[in-house]
Amino acid sequence: MDDSSPTSGRLFNGSISTIAFYTPARHRKVMALTIVTLQFHYGGCFVSNPTLSDLDEELLQARQSNIQEQVKEKTARVNLDEIPSGPVGIDAGFEDINKEKRRRFEGNLGGDDPYFDSSDPGSDISEDEGDPVENDEVVDPAPRKESTKIYFDPTAKKVLFQLYMVFLNHIEFREALQTYSIQKGVNIKLKPNEKERIRAKCNKKGCPWHILGSIDGNTGNFSVKTYFPVHKCFKRTRNKLCTPIWISKHYKERIMSEPTIKLHQIQFLIQKQYGLYVSKTSCRKAKLRVMNEHMGDFREEFARLYDYAEQLKTTNPETTVSIRTSKNTIPGKEVFMSIYICLGSLKIGWKEGCRRIIGLDGAFLKSVCKGELLSCISKDGNNQMYPIAWAVVDKETKDTWS
Structure with missing residues (x-):
């Protein structure tokens, strides 16, 4: 081409x-x-x-x-003769990075603090104690919002219901209904009476009063869902809900403070306070319930007096315990008459550190079991009373003192 x-x-x-x-x-x-x-x-x-x-x-x-x-x-930037051909360290090309660093940074960092290099003396963190650390600022928490729920107060003297009132459980709601019925003097009927739901209606025909309590599905609380507070009936003098259990619960303090209270006195107290008539049988069951639950079975306790005496002698040497009984008071039974106790430690303490003074005194026992408490006391080095011995007898006589 x-x-x-x-x-x-x-x-x-x-x-x-x-x-x-x-x-x-x-x-x-x-x-x-x-x-x-x-x-x-x-x-x-x-x-x-x-x-x-x-x-x-x-x-x-x-x-x-x-x-x-x-x-x-490009030829001027890269000088092939200056590039090392051997092993290169991690700081290759950065040899001049720390040169004239003070001149470049001093006065340009801002603030009033002087510039310190890491190699300068005094630049390390001092371990000396400085100013005390100030307490953190305490901010009061925001006040809690008051709950709109109404809770039932079991210690209230008068029972009142309200719509959406919250109860601890169905048992508390049932007891509140029982007390309300007695205080109000009306007879109510619980139907249904279940764990999840309790409905109460006035037993008088034509009275519109009713209340419904059930478990709330969202919160799980037992609350009042329906309540109509109007009564169109008259008070009654007899109430089936005034049971011995209710009497023992509300008259426990009176029975414990006066164990010899008569049954007719309990009847009079209930009639005076609530206008209700209760039978003597209910009052007797209520009194026995209080005596057994809160004051114990004293018959069983008296039967274990010998065990009590042996336990005192075992745990406290040189203790003197004397129990006197009678088999003639009730034929075929051993009846307690008196007990004398003198602990060994009290006996030694009186001999070694008390004045040679003895005082005698007696006091009446006003509990379920009648009797008298005879005591022998002295005075210690601080001029304080020092018990020596005591005895429980049926009555104070020369024979019991001796």
């Missing part, structure tokens, strides 16, 4: 050739003929194409000068 042909080109012996390409036929609507001129760089110099215009020639020269400047800058 001829080298001077405009449609072909080849490169040999450092010469420059021009290559022309024709566009396909489908692109001829845009441009009939596109000639791309390529310049080949050989030996570090460029040869211009004589077919270029003056403007293209200027752009080409500017591009050539820009490329040459970039090559020179």
Whole structure:
């Protein structure tokens, strides 16, 4: 192929050739003929194409000068002779990072504190005690919002109900209904009377009073769901809900303080306070319940007096215990008469550290079991009372003192 042909080109012996390409036929609507001129760089110099215009020639020269400047800058930045060929440490290239650091940072950090380098003396954290640490600021918590729920007070003297009142459980609700019925003097009927739901209605025909308590599905509390407080009936003098259990619970303190109270006295107390009549049988059961539960079975306790005496002698040497009984009072039974106790430690203490003074005194016992308490006391070195011995007898006589 001829080298001077405009449609072909080849490169040999450092010469420059021009290559022309024709566009396909489908692109001829845009441009009939596109000639791309390529310049080949050989030996570090460029040869211009004589077919270029003056403007293209200027752009080409500017591009050539820009490329040459970039090559020179890259060569100046990288000095191949200074790059170490051996093993390189982790601080390679950062040897001068700490030079003149004080001059660069001092006065430019802000604030009034002087600049300290990490190697300067006094720059480390001191272990000496400084100013005391101030207490944390105490912020009062936000006050709790008052609950809108109404809770039943079992210690209240008078029972009152309200809609949505909350009870501890169904037992407390049932006891409140029982006390309400007695205080109000009306008879009520509980139906249904279950763990999850209790409905109470006035037993008088035509009276609209009723109340319903059940467990709340959301909170699990036992609360009043329905309540109609209007009564259209008259008070009654008899109430089936005034049971011996209720009497023993509400008159426990009176029975314990006066164990010899008569049954008719209990009847009178209930009638005076609530206007109700209760039978003597209910009062007797209530009194026995209080005596057995809160005061114990004294008959069983008297039967173990000998065991009590042996226990005192075992745990406290030189103790003197004397029990006197009678088999003639009740034929076939041993009846307690008196007991004398003098502990060994009290006996030794009186001999070694008390004045030679003895005082005698007696007091009446006002409990379930009647009798008298005889005591023998002295005075110690601090002029205080010092018990020596005591005895429980049926009555104070010369025989019991001796």
